[in-house]
Amino acid sequence: MRFIPFGVLLLGSWLALPAAADEGSVMLQRLADAERTLSFQGTFVYERNGSFSTHSIWHQAGEGVALRERLLQLDGSAQEVVRVDGQVQCASGALADQLIDSQLWPARALNAEQLSEWYELRVLGKSRVAGRATDVLALVPRDQHRYGIELHLDQQTGLPLKSLLVNDKGQLLERLQFTQLETDAPVPSNLEPSAGCRPVRLGPVQAQAAEAWRSDWLPPGFSLSSVTQRRSPASDELVACQVYGDGLARFSVFMEPLRGEAVEDVRTQLGPTVAVSRRLKTRDGDVMVTVVGEIPLGTAERVALSMRSLGEVAQ
Amino acid sequence: MSRETLQESLSAVMDNQADELELRRVLAASDEPELRATWSRYQLARAVMHKELLEPRLDIAAAVSEALADDVAPVAQQVQRGSWRTVGRLAVAASVTVAVLAGVRFYNQDDITGAQLAQQSSQPVLNIPQVSGPAMLAGFNSSDEQAPPAASAVGQGQPGWHEQRLPSYLRQHAQQAAMSTSEGALPYARAASLEGR
Structure with a gap:
């Protein structure tokens, strides 16, 4: 079994560099604060296997000002989201059509x-993104149940200008990268939703049936969030x-x-998204369990295998 | 040369255990539809056992699909097909248990090349191109009817079941993430990238 020594080697190389951890968590905290306190606007590209799109973001924050954010896709159909204080106000039809009857839990x-419990924070060096000087921070997973993340954080503001998702072989799964960023407050008209942005209404909670399920096994650090x-x-x-998350990665089980x-x-x-469907036998007949999320295939497989209906457990 | 001998040779070829004589024997007979059909069935069984995604563009997978589509009527064939599926399922269950016990790193083969897979599993593996995403992505569409072909990897009974649901599951997952978090642009961009243009 060659993969075991390989894993030990990897783990060893991670443990060998603990010094940068403190610096890394400072950078991560600065990132969290920056999005809460700074106004900015810019354009970015998003790329994953088979898809490439360009977007604008207008973000308004600061003391005594409502946190307001508008995101708009610039190519193809005009996907749009407007958030106020973290709550979605409206979204273009296609972006929210799967949320009927959904209940959104606070993030x-x-x-x-x-996060540093599940990811090792490692400062990799410096780079340049969107014409600005950045520091490179890697979030290296401490186990095989999540992907690695490479963040290029603006030195001036702490904002993430480039974000890469990388699997355990070092292969790039997705990229979000700014091409231009201004740290001025956006013009109010740019924060206003366009006509195609429909109000998002959330239905009543219907949690009984979903709570009839639980997972015998979860990857460490993941907990039920919705x-x-x-x-x-x-x-x-x-x-x-059911939606589970570790604070960064997230998966849904259907x-x-x-x-x-x-x-x-x-x-x-x-x-970056895996989908694994497995048939599960229950007292009330077979059920198809589908795990969808930004986690490695093997982890999704194991979660799918571990789902149990509470009726079964009680027996 | 008997049919049985030929099938043994074929099996050996697929396991990388064939000697030159066996290889020649199989190659000489490779035009026979019957041998090709057997080859396809072995291929499918192997794919199931090794958890490989069958690449729909491959000739071999097309041949399997065709064969399966054609042989609905004969009863004997049905039985055989049923037993193959049972074997496959048992094998899947067994291999999954092993993977879970042994740790999942071995099992994350979504993007491992054939060579790496062979090295890690210490099993001779036919060099089948691994499908990771592009095949599905190319065909991916927000409309539920136009479903990703790769999603029906080993599906036989109800090819439409997953095609009807997976796109919707993927979008629900992405949208829940995009709408429920204030963590910036990434979940939004993921959700937007699933929409047609």
């Missing part, structure tokens, strides 16, 4: 101390959905009854 704030339920896109079945249909297990990868 965990970026917590450098907590439970929703909605109709299957293809049938009338109710699909339970449970849909099969009602005797013969369906094979599948696994596939879409850029």
Whole structure:
């Protein structure tokens, strides 16, 4: 089994560089503060396997000013989101059409101390992005259950100007990179939603069925952050959905009854996002468990295998 | 030369265990539809056992799909197909258990090249190109009907089941992340990248 010594080697190389950790958590904290306190505007590109798009961001913050942010896709269809104080006010139709009946739970704030439990923070050096000097901070996963992240943080403001998601082989899974950034407050008109931006309404909580599920095993550091339920896109079945996160990475688990249909297990990868479907036998018939998230395939597979309905557990 | 001998040779070739004589034997017979069909079935079983995604563009996978589509009627074939699937499932279950016990690093083969996979699993592995994302991405569309072809990796019974649901699951996941967090542009960009243009 060659992978074990390989893993030990990797771990060893991570442990050999503890000095930069403090500096790293300072940079991470500065990032969290910057997005809360600074106004800026800019354009960035997002790239993953098979997709490349360009976007604008207008971000207003500061003392006595409501935190207001507008994001707009510049090519193709005009995807748009407007947030006020972290709450989505409106989104273009296609960006929120899967959220009917969904309930949104408050997000965990970026917590450098907590993250350093699962990621080693390593300062890699300096770089230049969007014409600005940046420091490079790597978040190296301490286990095989999450991907690595490379952040290029603006030296002047602490904002992330470039963000790379990298797997355990060092392969790039996705890139977000600013091409231009200004630290002026955006013009108010640029923060106003366009006509295509529809108000996002959240339905009532229907958590009973989703809570009928739990996972026997979770990757370390991940905890349940949201439970929703909605109709299957293809049938009338109710699909339970649970969302788990470690403060950075996130995955959703969908449970849909099969009602005797013969369906094979599948696994596939879409850029940074993996999807693994596994059939699970329960007392009430077979259920297809699908794990979707920005986690390694093996981890998703293991989560899918570990889902249990509470009815089964009680037996 | 008997059919049985030929199949043994074929098996040996696929396991990289064939000697030159066996290789010649198989190559000489490789035009026979029957041998090709057997080859395809072995290929499918191997793919299931080794957890490889069948690449739909490959000739071999097309041949399997065709064969499966054609042989719905004969009862004997049905039985055989059923047993293959059972074997496959058992093998999948076994290999998953091993992977879970042994740690998942071995199992993260989404992007491992054939050579690396061979090295890590110490199993002879046919050099099948690994599908990671592009095949699905190219066909990906926000409309639920036009589904990613790669999603039906080993699917036989209900090819439409996952195609109807996976795009929607992916989008729900991305949108929940984008809407529920205030952590900047990345979750938004991921969700936006799933929408058609």
